[in-house]
Amino acid sequence: MKPNDSSIPAIEAFNLTKVYGSGNTEVVAMNDVSLRVARGEVVALLGPSGAGKSTLLTAVGLINLPTAGRIVIGGVSVLEADHALVDLRAFRRKHLGFIFQKANLIPFLKAVENVQIAMEVNDVAPRAARQRAMELLDYLGVADRAGNLPDALSGGQQQRVAVARALANHPSLILADEPTAALDSQRGRQVMELFRKVAHEQGAGVIVVTHDQRSLDVFDRTFEMEDGHLKSRQEPDGSIAKDSPHHN
Amino acid sequence: MNLATKDIRHNLGRFALTTVGIGLLLMIVMGMGGIYRGLIAEATLLVDQIGADLWVVQGSTRGPFAEISRLPASLEDRARAVPGVASARRFVSHTIQREHSGRPLRIVVQGLAWPDDRGDWIPLLAGRPLRQAHYETIADRTLGLPLGEKIKLGKDVYEVVGLTKGMVGSGGDGLAFFTASDALAVQFDTPGETTRLERAARRARVEAQDLGQVQPLLLERSAGPASGIPAVAPPQVSAVMVTLQPGEDAVKVAATFSTWPDITVYTTQQQTDLLLSGMVDKSRRQIGLFRVLLVIISTIIMALIVYTLTLDKIHDIAMLKLIGARNRVIVGLILQQALLIGALGYGLAYWLGTFAFPRFPRLVVIETPDLLSLAGIVLGISVVASLLGIWKAMLVEPNKVLS
Numbered sequence: 001m002k003p004n005d006s007s008i009p010a011i012e013a014f015n016l017t018k019v020y021g022s023g024n025t026e027v028v029a030m031n032d033v034s035l036r037v038a039r040g041e042v043v044a045l046l047g048p049s050g051a052g053k054s055t056l057l058t059a060v061g062l063i064n065l066p067t068a069g070r071i072v073i074g075g076v077s078v079l080e081a082d083h084a085l086v087d088l089r090a091f092r093r094k095h096l097g098f099i100f101q102k103a104n105l106i107p108f109l110k111a112v113e114n115v116q117i118a119m120e121v122n123d124v125a126p127r128a129a130r131q132r133a134m135e136l137l138d139y140l141g142v143a144d145r146a147g148n149l150p151d152a153l154s155g156g157q158q159q160r161v162a163v164a165r166a167l168a169n170h171p172s173l174i175l176a177d178e179p180t181a182a183l184d185s186q187r188g189r190q191v192m193e194l195f196r197k198v199a200h201e202q203g204a205g206v207i208v209v210t211h212d213q214r215s216l217d218v219f220d221r222t223f224e225m226e227d228g229h230l231k232s233r234q235e236p237d238g239s240i241a242k243d244s245p246h247h248n
Numbered sequence: 249m250n251l252a253t254k255d256i257r258h259n260l261g262r263f264a265l266t267t268v269g270i271g272l273l274l275m276i277v278m279g280m281g282g283i284y285r286g287l288i289a290e291a292t293l294l295v296d297q298i299g300a301d302l303w304v305v306q307g308s309t310r311g312p313f314a315e316i317s318r319l320p321a322s323l324e325d326r327a328r329a330v331p332g333v334a335s336a337r338r339f340v341s342h343t344i345q346r347e348h349s350g351r352p353l354r355i356v357v358q359g360l361a362w363p364d365d366r367g368d369w370i371p372l373l374a375g376r377p378l379r380q381a382h383y384e385t386i387a388d389r390t391l392g393l394p395l396g397e398k399i400k401l402g403k404d405v406y407e408v409v410g411l412t413k414g415m416v417g418s419g420g421d422g423l424a425f426f427t428a429s430d431a432l433a434v435q436f437d438t439p440g441e442t443t444r445l446e447r448a449a450r451r452a453r454v455e456a457q458d459l460g461q462v463q464p465l466l467l468e469r470s471a472g473p474a475s476g477i478p479a480v481a482p483p484q485v486s487a488v489m490v491t492l493q494p495g496e497d498a499v500k501v502a503a504t505f506s507t508w509p510d511i512t513v514y515t516t517q518q519q520t521d522l523l524l525s526g527m528v529d530k531s532r533r534q535i536g537l538f539r540v541l542l543v544i545i546s547t548i549i550m551a552l553i554v555y556t557l558t559l560d561k562i563h564d565i566a567m568l569k570l571i572g573a574r575n576r577v578i579v580g581l582i583l584q585q586a587l588l589i590g591a592l593g594y595g596l597a598y599w600l601g602t603f604a605f606p607r608f609p610r611l612v613v614i615e616t617p618d619l620l621s622l623a624g625i626v627l628g629i630s631v632v633a634s635l636l637g638i639w640k641a642m643l644v645e646p647n648k649v650l651s
Binding site for chain 2: 063064091092094100104106107108109113117120121122126177
């Protein structure tokens with residue numbers, strides 16, 4: 001099965017648990033969380049600080065491995081408990097895209113190079129990488145700033161470049177951790193709508209951790225985390241459904 | 249895409265300052281090697297330039313450079329009589345420090361065996377060799393004496409008729425060539441009062457002996473010039489330089505000299521070895537150890553610089569790891585920067601050295617093998633210095649991006 005096959009879910013996570021410390025200092029940051037996101041679907045992950053949202057996001061992003069559980073991305077089993085079944089860095093490179101509260105652009109690279117580098121580390125030839133980087137910046141409306149260093153870009157422009165970088169390698173899953181926190185409401189909404197557009201047009205699953213209640217209508221589904229549990233799910237019509245992580 | 253050069257371009261000022269610092273440090277390392285080579289060149293310069301085949305010196309001494317040697321000047325004639333000898337010249341050498349134009353002037357006085365040796369073999373920058381038996385000198389330009397300058401040494405005044413370049417003694421002091429008799433006059437010049445007192449003392453000694461009482465002529469002689477007294481030896485020379493006839497075996501001729509119990513003979517190579525193993529050896533070891541220290545210091549400083557540069561990029565390195573960059577991309581970023589700092593620092597050191605070293609008070613000789621070995625050392629330093637930064641970068645987790 002190929003990770004980029006559109007008929008299979010972007011991600012399936014089963015019974016993910018993350019425990020920090022041990023004994024008296026043990027903290028369960030994420031407890032038995034299961035989740036399934038289809039390709040082209042945009043889901044929001046809500047919850048108070050410390051609820052475990054970022055823990056879940058970094059776990060499915062293969063950055064901060066869970067203590068227990070299983071993760072399948074694009075049909076490929078990548079993690080069983082805390083044991084990696086694939087080369088995680090190589091898998092991230094090919095199949096995952098990340099966006100954070102701060103754009104985290106590399107300051108010594110121009111906008112286009114920040115996108116290009118994501119492809120070059122994935123063995124895409126420099127010329128082809130540059131061409132796609134320009135296409136992505138154009139798609140995201142920042143092609144005119146391609147030659148600028150991050151310092152010369154506004155917060156919104158930087159975030160768009162970060163989105164372009166996340167899309168560069170045609171990921172099956174895009175993970176965004178409070179991507180609009182540093183933006184004003186108008187630009188925040190623009191970015192959220194951009195995720196929706198990207199998910200639908202590029203066929204990637206998108207998980208967005210957010211506190212921004214004003215843009216919830218953008219999402220296909222909304223999950224809420226509390227005390228490490230994925231407790232509830234809000235349907236687009238506003239009704240709270242029974243916890244069903246494998247809804248699709 | 250070369251991340252190292254992109255980062256350097258972004259932080260050009262800091263990188264340039266770092267490179268200048270490393271460059272200056274490497275220039276010192278390079279200069280130390282050059283000073284060592286210069287010591288050897290200065291120490292052996294005279295022996296090499298004079299071109300004698302054998303050096304006859306006082307018995308059981310290692311003169312005339314490594315220690316004092318005194319020989320009667322008549323040894324010249326004895327040496328000429330040895331089979332295989334083409335010529336023999338007296339060698340007079342001593343260092344004096346006098347006051348000239350209100351500043352101290354250290355001169356290595358060299359005596360030429362006039363009239364056979366007029367200094368025609370001395371490479372001149374300006375002027376001419378000696379053309380008269382007295383009161384002329386050929387001086388090295390490091391002495392700061394221009395052509396035509398007159399300098400008073402003892403009771404006599406000498407005119408600078410020729411200038412040389414790079415003719416210095418083993419101590420780095422400039423050479424001045426005189427006729428041997430002038431060189432001896434400079435060496436044994438004494439005030440008139442000293443001469444008068446010495447003559448009076450001689451007369452008193454003779455008067456006190458029965459020979460003086462029965463021979464009044466002796467009293468008269470003893471109170472006169474020393475040259476008129478047969479029992480008083482004339483001034484002695486430092487060595488006798490022997491030139492062999494073409495095709496003669498130096499070892500064979502030296503073996504003949506070796507049978508004379510009052511002298512010791514050295515070939516030019518042995519004389520050079522004496523200079524290097526004795527006079528220069530401690531300086532060589534001192535400079536060598538200092539050089540090792542400088543290399544270690546350079547490595548530590550470079551390592552700290554590369555480490556600091558890496559720390560500044562730690563968030564970017566975490567981001568690179570997050571997007572899946574392989575370790576070799578990150579190692580390349582750090583290593584290439586370290587190598588660039590090393591290479592540019594080396595180039596800068598060489599460039600600055602070409603301006604600075606000729607202005608040093610003592611000779612600095614930069615030779616190609618030394619440059620190549622230093623390039624190798626700089627390469628090693630750069631690699632070692634980058635290890636600390638690479639180690640730090642390898643420890644960074646991708647989730648550092650979130651902090």
